[in-house]
Amino acid sequence: MDFENKVTELALNLHKIDAVKFGDFMTKSGIKTPVYFDLRVIVSYPDVMELITELLYEFAVANSKYDHVCGVPYTALPIATLLSVKAKKSMLMRRKEAKSYGTKKMIEGHYQTGDRCLIIEDVVTSGSSVMETVNDLRKEGLKAEEAFIILDREQGGRENLESNKVQMKALLTMTKLIEILLENNRITEQTANEVRDYLQNVKAPSVVKVNERMFLSYEKRAELSTNAIAKQLFNIMAAKKTNLCLSVDLTSSTKILDLIEKVGNHVCLIKTHVDIIEDFSSGFVSSLQHLAKKLNFLILEDRKYADIGHTVSLQYTRGLYNVSDWADCVTCHSLPGEGILKALNGASNTDKGVFLLAEMSSEGNLITQQYTQETVKMAEKYAELICGFVCQNKDTFKNPGIIQLTPGVQLESSKDNLGQVYNTPEKVVLENGGDVMVVGRGIVAAKNSEIQAVLYKDALWKCYTKRISGKFE
Numbered sequence: 001m002d003f004e005n006k007v008t009e010l011a012l013n014l015h016k017i018d019a020v021k022f023g024d025f026m027t028k029s030g031i032k033t034p035v036y037f038d039l040r041v042i043v044s045y046p047d048v049m050e051l052i053t054e055l056l057y058e059f060a061v062a063n064s065k066y067d068h069v070c071g072v073p074y075t076a077l078p079i080a081t082l083l084s085v086k087a088k089k090s091m092l093m094r095r096k097e098a099k100s101y102g103t104k105k106m107i108e109g110h111y112q113t114g115d116r117c118l119i120i121e122d123v124v125t126s127g128s129s130v131m132e133t134v135n136d137l138r139k140e141g142l143k144a145e146e147a148f149i150i151l152d153r154e155q156g157g158r159e160n161l162e163s164n165k166v167q168m169k170a171l172l173t174m175t176k177l178i179e180i181l182l183e184n185n186r187i188t189e190q191t192a193n194e195v196r197d198y199l200q201n202v203k204a205p206s207v208v209k210v211n212e213r214m215f216l217s218y219e220k221r222a223e224l225s226t227n228a229i230a231k232q233l234f235n236i237m238a239a240k241k242t243n244l245c246l247s248v249d250l251t252s253s254t255k256i257l258d259l260i261e262k263v264g265n266h267v268c269l270i271k272t273h274v275d276i277i278e279d280f281s282s283g284f285v286s287s288l289q290h291l292a293k294k295l296n297f298l299i300l301e302d303r304k305y306a307d308i309g310h311t312v313s314l315q316y317t318r319g320l321y322n323v324s325d326w327a328d329c330v331t332c333h334s335l336p337g338e339g340i341l342k343a344l345n346g347a348s349n350t351d352k353g354v355f356l357l358a359e360m361s362s363e364g365n366l367i368t369q370q371y372t373q374e375t376v377k378m379a380e381k382y383a384e385l386i387c388g389f390v391c392q393n394k395d396t397f398k399n400p401g402i403i404q405l406t407p408g409v410q411l412e413s414s415k416d417n418l419g420q421v422y423n424t425p426e427k428v429v430l431e432n433g434g435d436v437m438v439v440g441r442g443i444v445a446a447k448n449s450e451i452q453a454v455l456y457k458d459a460l461w462k463c464y465t466k467r468i469s470g471k472f473e
């Protein structure tokens with residue numbers, strides 16, 4: 001029997017076993033519907049289970065590359081099991097609730113970060129159940145980009161899933177099912193029309209688009225990084241439990257080193273502006289590097305390069321500051337075009353990173369939405385060089401392997417008298433998606449910088465743990 005005939009047989013069988021019913025029903029959300037699906041009953045019909053498995057197998061194996069299958073609990077679990085055995089592919093099981101003891105894992109089974117997982121579901125209306133499983137898999141660093149469905153109710157689920165980067169394929173659509181049942185005299189023309197009218201008029205609510213990096217831990221994101229500095233920074237944050245970057249905007253090298261000695265334990269990154277240091281020397285650089293090793297932080301020179309590639313390569317590798325010699329990463333503008341990234345790429349033999357400025361914290365800055373988008377696009381070709389973006393919004397980029405570095409942070413929202421805008425840790429981390437938060441005067445100008453650094457560190461870390469728990473919206 002060919003594929004189409006088998007699909008027809010499935011439609012007729014689903015009707016025969018009462019998995020599809022026509023009449024006056026009420027959906028979970030209280031909307032009247034002339035058609036109702038209850039595919040939970042299929043477990044009582046081994047030949048229907050076998051047919052579904054065969055069809056999904058032909059459908060899935062022919063077109064997809066995947067490492068695991070995962071059924072949306074509960075109806076799709078036995079189907080995913082049969083499919084996993086038939087395809088000889090591993091299965092993962094998503095829990096509905098995390099265990100209260102032991103590992104507290106949501107996903108059971110063996111997997112590696114970056115593995116591809118195919119989702120199996122019985123019926124899709126809005127796609128929200130599929131998205132719950134997709135989100136839990138993505139939190140574990142798995143790729144969940146394809147969902148195979150028995151029946152698509154055609155009420156917006158496909159569009160909702162696509163907007164969350166999940167391609168959906170269904171064995172049957174509601175339209176096709178009605179057509180088959182009508183052709184085979186299982187339903188009347190009137191019933192068919194009632195269902196068609198209903199389909200025209202009732203759409204499921206849209207599913208909120210998720211930004212995967214908002215829910216992934218720094219450990220998981222380290223595994224997804226293609227830039228060595230981003231990887232290191234994620235790992236330092238996870239190990240030291242801090243996502244605080246201190247901007248040491250002081251003009252005396254002794255004062256800078258004294259401050260770092262006090263707060264270095266509480267930060268993951270130290271950000272410098274070397275051109276404001278009045279007594280800059282190679283001795284300062286050696287002491288800074290020594291502290292970075294001792295206290296386990298990375299060094300970012302916030303140079304904000306913005307010239308043509310040739311000049312930038314000289315600014316980066318030569319002159320009084322010879323930044324490439326000591327800074328793990330630098331900031332740079334995208335304004336001059338790609339040449340600036342070409343210049344920085346390969347200018348050093350050791351691992352380096354670039355934070356590209358996609359947005360600024362200052363009031364009235366001239367960066368437009370289009371400029372931001374083009375900046376993010378420009379970075380795509382330089383996956384080994386870019387460790388992140390200096391930006392202010394969670395939707396500026398999606399790649400979970402890179403870092404959102406966000407300046408303009410103080411414990412209270414405020415402004416300075418030269419246009420700097422400050423947001424609170426809650427706003428920056430939970431709403432705006434900051435991964436590493438830059439604090440300058442909030443710590444540097446405090447009476448006791450160490451106490452203040454701990455306050456910032458704790459507040460920012462608390463927001464991060466809340467964010468990855470997903471329980472903040």
Ligand SMILES: O=c1ccn([C@@H]2O[C@H](COP(=O)(O)O)[C@@H](O)[C@H]2O)c(=O)[nH]1
Nearest residue numbers: 247359360361407408420438439440441
């Ligand atoms: O958009 C940007 C980019 C960089 N910065 C830098 O961050 C610090 C912020 O210092 P505060 O004292 O906390 O204001 C500073 O070095 C800026 O050059 C930024 O503020 N905004």
